[in-house]
Amino acid sequence: LKPGGKLLVLEFSKPWEPLRGAYDLYSFQVLPRLGKLVAGDAQSYQYLAESIRMHPDQETLAGMMREAGFGHVDWHNLTAGVVALHIGQKF
Incomplete structure (x- = not known):
């Protein structure tokens, strides 16, 4: 990403x-069964739920972006988070 570019x-x-609680119930119980x-593949949907759980939260990801050299870092929740x-700008 070039300096001044946005990520x-x-x-x-x-x-x-x-x-x-409701989201976890859906992610770990309902979604794999629907999958x-x-x-015909519950395991892929179970893996999806587990990988989402391991993803950094909003503040942590924003901090990681700052540490990687991005400025003007901000985040916006969609669908209740x-x-x-x-969003960040490369300097």
């Missing part, structure tokens, strides 16, 4: 606290 990262993130029913858009 936008749209990624699964950590949902707002009041929704985390098995629709695609299930997804977040991170």
Whole structure:
């Protein structure tokens, strides 16, 4: 990325606290069962839920971007934090 260029990262993130229990129930119980029913593959959807859980939260990812040399770093929650858009400018 050239100096002055913008980086936008749209990624699964950590949902707002009041929704985390329901989101975890959906991610770890419902989604793998739907994956098995629709695609014949529960394991891929279980892996997806596990990998999302391991992803850094919004503040941590913003800090990682700053450490990597990005400025004007900001993030915006979408869908109650299930997804977040991170924005940074390369200096």
